[in-house]
Each structure stands twice: as structure tokens, then as C-alpha cells.
Amino acid sequence: MSYRFVNKGKSAELWLYGYIGGWGGITAKQVADDLKAMGKVDTVNVRMNSFGGEVFEGFAIFNQLQRNPATIEVDIDGAACSIASIIACAGNTVRMARNAMYMIHDPSGGAWGTAAEIRKAADLLDQIREQLVETYVAKTGLKADKVSDYMTAETWFKAAEAAELGFVDEITDALDMAASADLSKFRNVPTWAERRAAPDAQANVKAARARIARL
Numbered sequence: 001m002s003y004r005f006v007n008k009g010k011s012a013e014l015w016l017y018g019y020i021g022g023w024g025g026i027t028a029k030q031v032a033d034d035l036k037a038m039g040k041v042d043t044v045n046v047r048m049n050s051f052g053g054e055v056f057e058g059f060a061i062f063n064q065l066q067r068n069p070a071t072i073e074v075d076i077d078g079a080a081c082s083i084a085s086i087i088a089c090a091g092n093t094v095r096m097a098r099n100a101m102y103m104i105h106d107p108s109g110g111a112w113g114t115a116a117e118i119r120k121a122a123d124l125l126d127q128i129r130e131q132l133v134e135t136y137v138a139k140t141g142l143k144a145d146k147v148s149d150y151m152t153a154e155t156w157f158k159a160a161e162a163a164e165l166g167f168v169d170e171i172t173d174a175l176d177m178a179a180s181a182d183l184s185k186f187r188n189v190p191t192w193a194e195r196r197a198a199p200d201a202q203a204n205v206k207a208a209r210a211r212i213a214r215l
Contacts, residue, residue, distance in 0.1 A: 022054055
């Protein structure tokens with residue numbers, strides 16, 4: 001399951017389980033269409049298990065949830081990493097399972113073309129980074145330079161750490177589920193996060209580290 005929307009009358013559930021954006025991923029248009037179709041509800045419960053994806057798709061989903069008049073409750077069931085952690089910040093209340101993962105890092109992207117075009121792409125990444133920092137600061141109340149340091153380091157938080165810093169509001173019981181993803185695209189995956197990932201994700205991390213070791 002990657003995406004599911006359930007209208008329950010006075011409340012609704014939005015399941016964001018998978019990649020944000022791209023071909024076959026969860027799109028902002030899907031979310032927008034379903035939020036519009038649901039009509040007026042009191043509460044939207046967003047359940048999350050995502051290692052991120054496309055920045056602008058993620059911000060579009062975040063903004064839609066922020067604008068919605070319903071109370072937004074977010075449950076991080078498995079993972080809220082990269083741009084998925086920004087979506088989580090839209091919650092009036094953010095709950096995180098005790099064995100879930102939360103990660104923030106600097107944005108990245110590829111560029112091709114002239115030197116001017118590549119510089120323009122770098123400037124865009126700087127602008128995106130500022131927006132990410134502002135969003136985390138608004139949620140947590142942390143200083144911008146502290147958030148910036150966490151992002152530069154690609155910081156993975158356990159539930160207790162995320163709650164202490166203000167990224168989440170409540171910690172819930174651990175869930176018996178796997179947060180499956182290709183973790184090899186990240187550069188600072190802690191061993192505890194590896195252990196919580198599915199076996200195929202663990203294999204990807206180990207293979208990436210083996211490649212680095214051979215360089």
C-alpha cells in the first residue's frame with residue numbers, strides 16, 4: 001500500500017505509505033482531489049511511512065493540509081524522513097510510534113548544462129533549504145542554526161529525541177511493521193535505523209558501504 005484515502009463522515013484517514021511524487025508515487029494532485037471530494041470533516045488523520053521523495057510535491061501536500069480547516073492529526077507509523085518529515089509538520093498534533101524513524105537533511109538534486117545553469121540550480125537548492133529550515137523552526141521552536149546543523153549532518157531521530165526537540169508531540173506504542181526502503185541513497189544511516197528497516201533495505205545499505213570501502 002502506498003496511498004489510501006478513507007472518508008468516515010465526520011473524519012477522514014489519509015495514508016501516505018511510500019515515495020512522495022514521481023511515477024507511481026504519492027502525488028499532491030491525488031491528495032488535493034481527495035481532500036476536495038471529502039467535503040467538510042472535523043478531523044483528518046494522516047498516517048505516514050515514507051522515506052521522502054520530491055520536494056515540491058511534498059511542500060504542496062504540506063500546504064494543502066495546512067490550509068484545510070479540519071484538525072490535522074499525524075501518526076508516524078514507520079518513517080517520516082526527508083520531505084515526508086515536512087509533511088508531518090502540517091499536523092496540529094504529531095504522534096510517532098516508539099519504534100519509528102524521523103530524519104531531516106539538506107536537499108539535493110542533479111544539474112546539467114552550462115556553468116550559469118548549474119549555478120542557478122545551486123541557488124534553487126539554497127532557497128529550498130531556507131524553506132525547509134523555516135518549516136522545522138515553526139514546528140519545533142528551535143533556533144534556525146540548530147536546525148541547519150541537524151540538516152547538514154543528515155540526522156536520524158528516534159521517537160524520544162524527536163519529541164524532546166519538538167518535531168513530534170506524542171509518542172505512541174511501537175508498531176509491528178517494517179519501514180522498507182532503499183536506504184543506500186542516504187549517507188549517514190545509523191545502525192539502529194538499519195536494524196529497523198526491512199531485510200532488502202539492510203542489504204542495500206551494506207552493499208553501498210562495501211562499494212565505498214573499495215574506493
